[in-house]
Amino acid sequence: MRLPWPLPALLAWGAAWALYLVLQPHGGAPAALLGATGVGVLASLWGQGWWRRLWIALGFPLSLVLTGAATLPAWAWLLPLAVLLLVYPLNAWRDAPLFPTPRGALRGLDALAPLPPGAAVLDAGCGLGDGLLALRTAYPLARLRGLEWSWPLALLCRLRCPWAEVRRGDIWAAGWGAYQMVYLFQRPESMARAAAKAQAEMAPGSWLVSLAFEVPGLAACAQLPGFAGQGVWIYRLGRVGTEPADGTTKGATAARATL
Numbered sequence: 001m002r003l004p005w006p007l008p009a010l011l012a013w014g015a016a017w018a019l020y021l022v023l024q025p026h027g028g029a030p031a032a033l034l035g036a037t038g039v040g041v042l043a044s045l046w047g048q049g050w051w052r053r054l055w056i057a058l059g060f061p062l063s064l065v066l067t068g069a070a071t072l073p074a075w076a077w078l079l080p081l082a083v084l085l086l087v088y089p090l091n092a093w094r095d096a097p098l099f100p101t102p103r104g105a106l107r108g109l110d111a112l113a114p115l116p117p118g119a120a121v122l123d124a125g126c127g128l129g130d131g132l133l134a135l136r137t138a139y140p141l142a143r144l145r146g147l148e149w150s151w152p153l154a155l156l157c158r159l160r161c162p163w164a165e166v167r168r169g170d171i172w173a174a175g176w177g178a179y180q181m182v183y184l185f186q187r188p189e190s191m192a193r194a195a196a197k198a199q200a201e202m203a204p205g206s207w208l209v210s211l212a213f214e215v216p217g218l219a220a221c222a223q224l225p226g227f228a229g230q231g232v233w234i235y236r237l238g239r240v241g242t243e244p245a246d247g248t249t250k251g252a253t254a255a256r257a258t259l
Helices: 005-025 029-044 049-068 073-085 090-094 130-138 151-160 188-201 249-257
Strands: 120-124 143-148 167-168 181-184 208-210 220-226 231-236
Touching: 005 029, 005 181, 029 049, 073 167, 120 130, 130 143, 151 167, 181 188, 188 208
Parallel strands: 120 143, 120 181, 143 167, 181 208
Antiparallel strands: 208 231, 220 231
């Protein structure tokens, strides 16, 4: 259940301040700052939208500065930045730092892009595992794998999705050739690179699935409607595509006809 804004931020800031007050007498102000900031940054992962995530993550250290509640050495203020960079590494911002797959966004994908039992499916940039959860619903017999550059996110995803193989890695350096489907929820600027990589590495007949953004240079054989007015774009590698479908029976027939 999603809490109405700004309740998530208030709860995160309250938890951070509570931890700070508990830790300060025992570990000192820098250790308390590190722990409390970590609470806020981790809580920001569940925020809806980047401005809200930033408010949640930075709320505690900013309030500490404004209230003057602690006297800290200058270097201690690098700790909040270090925690933020651990969860949101700089090179990940070239792609999609954290775009969770909305619940139900991939409903019906298995009908438009059928896979045999045991097929290998990659969630490229799996974040906290929302995409893996959606893929598991669509393909319960598939071998699901996730790649995530941020090691805290990869660790949390591994704990959240113990049935999937999740590891830390660069989605652009890792090979895609072993997968019958690669799922992406990236930025529009990343899609040309994804198209080139998929065409160069993936076998004919494999599927490339993109949430919300079209892949330039490829013709979609089907589309699932209903996400932010854009839907899920479905591509079959190494085959002649049809005009982008709108999720109707015609689109499903076109997808199956390429099998």
